[in-house]
Amino acid sequence: MEEKKLDVNSIIGFVLIFGILIFMFYQNKPTPEEVEAQKAQQEQIDAEASEPEVQNEIVTDEKPSLNLNDSTAVANYQSQLGAFGFTTPTEEIITLENDVVVLKISSKGGYIVEAKMKNFVTYDSVPVYLIKDGNSSFGFDFSTTDNRVLNTQDLFFEPSLTNSSGNQVISLKAKAANDKFLEYRYEMKPDDYLVDFTVRSQGLDNIINENKPVTLDWRLKGIRHSKSIEYENRYTRLTYNHEDDKLSKLSEGSDDEETEEDIKWISYRQHFFSSILATDEPFKSGVLTSKNLVEEESRTFGFTKEYASTLPIEVKGGGISKDMYWYFGPTDVEVLSQYEDLGLVDSIPFGWGIFGWINRYVFTPFYALISTYFPYGIAIVIMTILVRLAMSPVTYKSYLSQAKMKVLKPEITELGEKYKDNAMKKQQETMKLYGKAGVSPMSGCVPAFLQMPIFYALFMFFPTSFALRQKSFLWADDLSSFDTIYQFPEGFSIPFYGDHISLFPILASVAIFFYMMMTTGQNMPTQPGMPNMKFIMYLMPFMMLFFFNNYASGLSLYYFVSNLITIGIMLVIKNFILDNDKIHAQIQENKKKPKKENKFQRKMREMMEQAESQKKR
Structure with missing residues (x-):
């Protein structure tokens, strides 16, 4: 067998390769400005690592939020939004209130962060809250024209409160410019649990990628209101109307998920109270999820189920436009019957078939008459x-x-x-x-x-x-x-x-x-x-x-x-x-x-x- 030896040509080749590598490293040496940027980024990472871990109320697919006390994070966030011209971070809480319900809306994200019933209390005389202390989130994910993803929960909206024909109206705009914005509009009527809710965009066709759908994401954890959490959880359920007024429910005793089409309304029922999102023009599709949080009877555990809904919305003409309704109120046939056009009364668990018919049209009105x-x-x-x-x-x-x-x-x-x-x-x-x-x-x-x-x-x-x-x-x-x-x-x-x-x-x-x-x-x-x-x-x-x-x-x-x-x-x-x-x-x-x-x-x-x-x- 011939013995292999290292010849002169091989040595010359290795020397040339080594020289080329040295030249490439020298050419790619970072500038002083890049060194400073890397140093600032490392300081931000070290600062975030030193902060204590906080467990958020919404535990499923939680999106990171901006820490306003972190000046570096705010600067980076401003830089990111600045690329699109959106409003810089300032947060305040705006209140909508009538005789039956109080809603508090944050300018950060523009969604409802508190919903309180004014005329009802829990078994231990505490006011009934459907939304409180971060148990709910709501926002839209949309792709940008440069293939980035923004979530409206991270945007800061400029609010303005007006009065229209006796109704309270809040308009919140996340502005990229005076004539370029994303708007949430809430309209509350006197003595009414139903709130008109409109989402629309203007002049954002150069930001929103119309080739990809905008996704509505709504999550909520049901707050306990009764002395027996197992009993309350038995009647706590996600109910929805789809496919030409077909009524369906997710499981009340175990985790469940369904993908449906033509969804008209979604009810996060908490036994005697409900949080409902409805629309005149049905969502074409949606993924609905219910997670059971109750494993056994407890006198202290505070939540029953965790709900989530993901609903794609089409982008038309380079923008978003969707008319919806929020309902935060009692699961009461007398109240929900007022919204006959939306069919919200069907969210009440009367029972199936002829049994539900007897319950709804015989016993319910019959007992209401006697109890007067x-x-x-x-x-x-x-x-x-x-x-x-x-x-x-x-x-x-x-x-x-x-x-x-x-x-x-x-x-x-x-x-x-x-x-x-x-x-x-x-x-x-x-x-x-x-x-x-x-x-x-x-x-x-x-x-x-x-x-x-x-x-x-x-x-x-x-x-x-x-x-x-x-x-x-x-x-x-x-x-x-x-x-x-x-x-x-x-x-x-x-x-x-x-x-x-x-x-x-x-x-x-x-x-x-x-x-x-x-x-x-x-x-x-x-x-x-x-x-x-x-x-x-x-x-x-x-x-x-x-x-x-x-x-x-x-x-x-x-x-x-x-x-x-x-x-x-x-x-x-x-x-x-x-x-x-x-x-x-x-x-x-x-x-x-x-x-x-x-x-x-x-x-x-x-x-x-x-x-x-x-x-x-």
Whole structure:
């Protein structure tokens, strides 16, 4: 193998390369001005590193903000904005206020930094805030013509407050020049929760890149208002209207995200209060996110959910123009119905399908009418009485079916003994007996099925009715929340039950127990190999006790009164209306009459006879 040696040509090549590198380093040596700039940049980095870390309220994709106390940062920021001619940093807070709501708007970013309800307080008598202490952010991201990205939260707006036809108007302009600006315009009407909000730009076609969409970014963390954060969080949800008035919701119990089209409004609902962004011309698309912040019951944790919406906006003619509305107010059907054109009343959780229809158009106006003449607790009792009286024909049908089954019980027992070794034959003869007597074992289920829409509609009505919020009755301080007769020591809680004892659920469970004793429990059959159905039915009141302990006391009050009334109606039917002897005589007469089978009964009989013959073979 030939040995490789370093020749003279190689040495000359290495010397030339080294000389070229030295020459290049000398030519690229920084000037004294560049040295000073690098030194200032390093001092800024060292100053930022020495500052303590601050955790912001909005934790998702948080954008950096300008520290006005940092002179170097302000100088750099002014230099960046100066390239486009925007206003230099000066910050002030402007207030819009009427009889129902107070909104505070910062000139830095131009968005609402505080929203306070004037006529409502929390469970501990603190004013209700929907926006406070940095729990919300709002801004637009847009690309510049030189491919940089600016966010309006970092711009400083010049405010001017005027009055237009009795309405308060705030115009905030981030100016690149006197005739070049981005404007936010807020218009508040007297005694109104809805605020007109317009965003438009003028003369910024040389700054805004119209080939890329402008993105609206709105974020909010729901502030706790109720004594039970788990209960409040159950009815705290992001709801939105899209695709020609289609209503959808993100999950109320877990993290969720959806991408939708043609979004008309977005509601960040916080149980009894809502923050809503609406528009006449729908957003073409949007990404909506909800993050659940509640892991367990807490007496101190302050937030329920974290919401975020990202909505692209088209740039037309080199500028932005979008008319919108802000709503900060109660989730109250009486208030939201005023904005029929926007359909904001649909953000209230009435329930789905026919259940929601009954809740919205029957129980809500019916209770509103009664509560204008009676105290709110008494109004629940009156409404319950009227509902049960209206349902009494159904109760009568149900009890009549049970009475017929009770009369036939000896004969059914006799058939059971006669055919105890032949289950198929026993079933066949039992059905034949029912047919001759004119009794249907399913007739008792139909009345219960008819009452299901009423049950579910009321189940949604009491926890979400704003009219019940903070209305007291007897020992209950708030009919829209659970009542408490004993509070366990802090840190102690019974699994699935809670950290308190409520009295109304106890009374409702006792009433349900006696109701079941009078009806299903006594007539429930027990078959070999099957679980004890009587035990299961008696267990239900105990389960309801656990379930209702953390629900609205108004709902427990309804079930307590409702079951008492039902028991009373059934006692009247039993003792004064129905006669077991007459029922027995009528059944015997029915047996004598020829019974014509319908197609279904004939098919069932043939199938059972066929199964019996196969078994014999």
